[in-house]
Amino acid sequence: MAKTTKPLTNTEVKQAKVKDKDYTLLDGEGLQLRVKTSGTKSWLFNYYHPITKKRKNLSLGQYPALTLAEARKQRASSKELLVNNIDPKEHRDDLLSDKKLKMSFTLESIALDWFEVKKSKIAETTSRSLWRNFENHLFPSIGHRPIDKILAPEVIKTLKPLASKGSLETLHKVIGHLNEIMKHAVNTGRIHHNPLAGIRTAFKTPKVTHMVTIRPEELPELMKAISYSNITLVTRCLLEFQLHTMVRSSEAANASWDEIDFENMSWEIPAERMKMKVKHTVPITKQVLDLLEHVKQLTGDRKYIFPADKQPNKPSGSERANKALQRIGFKGRLVAHGMRSLASTTLNEKGFDSDVIEAALAHQEKNEVRRAYNRSDYLERRRKLMYWWSEFIEQAQHGNFSTSNKGLKEVG
Structure with a gap:
């Protein structure tokens, strides 16, 4: 017969004494x-x-x-x-192992995992701003939280101070990137669904503000202001270079001499410096070539075409052009990026092919087939477009400007 064990009582357990x-x-x-x-x-x-x-x-x-x-x-x-x-x-x-693993999947750790991929697709200045927003507005409150525990009410509460300050544009950027992180977490098996998909509706929508720029007929005023201003010669050349080439501020400010092909009259901007991470070729016109020859006498022994004043071994900051425009009297009227808008407006109004204009501005075509075609076929058409644009600027600069642009050959 099997031995039967008598169950313990609470008293026996409590009174069990220590032995040798x-x-x-x-x-x-x-x-x-x-x-x-x-x-x-x-x-x-x-x-x-x-x-x-x-x-x-x-x-x-x-x-x-x-x-x-x-x-x-x-x-x-x-x-x-x-x-x-x-x-x-x-x-x-x-x-226990599964629980520890989930606890290690914090919002900040998943965000960092996502960011490693994201930053390779966007400009460096954009990536710095993106991560700084996370550090300022998300991580202090919920960065340590396991991502599978984060729900909409908690995130809305975290972002309300940003909304209260009226920083709606920043707020909606943060929400957009936060949703990208949650989708990344779903796609990598960290969570089963995105609980934050609808939080944007909990806040006011920011008003669309267009980049301040001037009309084409105001270009002579701008060129006169640049010519007669007390800004440095290098800064003046930077403004004119950016205006002629239609590039972004950071692309112009970081231009280096080894990117310029004087023989073939082109400027090759490497993919890592472009917003869309795609190499961009800018046809160089006679006016840009003259400008480069001029500035070469000042900075030709440096790596960068437009070096920083106090640290000549480094490039100018992307804000140099903006500050210069403010100093010459265009504060509130024109920002450096607005010079791209000025070019786009002018060229569109003159009937140039919109696809060629978009290619010149290095705007990414969403359709992959069209994008491949644009890159291979549009270079010569863009060269003609850039020639026309430089001629247009030169007329404005030398007082031969007319909105009818007689003498300028329009090409598409």
Whole structure:
């Protein structure tokens, strides 16, 4: 006859005294109370592994934090697992490992994982601004939170101070990038769905503000202001260079001499310096060539065409052109990026092919087939367009300007 184990009572457990050696009290069905010489009382579940049939002990917890009744519940749960050939210790370890893994998937860690890919597709200045917004407005409050625990109400509460300040454009950028992170988490198996998809509706929509620029008929005023201003010659050349080439401020400010092909009259901007991370070729007109020859006398021994004043081994900052425009009287009327808008407006109004204009501005064509065609076929057409634009600027500069542009050959 099998020996029957008498179940323990709460009093027996409570009054179990320390002895010279560790000893065990049995409750039956594998549940034991281990009493150590240190006075610690621990619950153990003794069982046979369902596959190997070897004896194993599963530590359940210490008394009195884990009561007799709770220890018996854990024993029952363990026995259910054994019936299904699941080792309770391995099962618990797997759950704990999974929990630790999920805890390591914080918003900040997933954001960093996403950002490593994202920053390769955008301009460096844009990526710095993006990450700075996260550091200022998200990470201090919820960066440490496991991504599978983050829900819409918590994020809305976190972003409300930004909305209260009226920084709606920044707010909506943060929301857009945050949703990209959540989609990345879904796609990489960290979460099952994006709970933040609709949080944009919890805030006001920012008003669309267009980049301030001037009309084509105001170009002579701009050229006169540049010519008669007290800005440095290098800064003046930078403004005119950016105006003629129709590039972005950062692309012009970071231009280096080794990117210029004087023989073939072209400027190759490497992909890593372009907003869309695609190499861009800018045809150089006679006017731009003359400008470069002029500035070469000042900075030809430097790496950069437009070096910084105080650190000539570094390029000018992208804000140099903006500050110069303010100093020459165009504050609130024109920003450096607005010179691209000025070129676009002028060329569109004169009937140039919009696809050629977009290619000249290095705007990315969404259709891949058309994009490949544009890159291969539009270079010569862009060269003609750039020639026309430089002639237009030169007329404005020398006082022969007319909105009818007689004498300028229009090409498409």
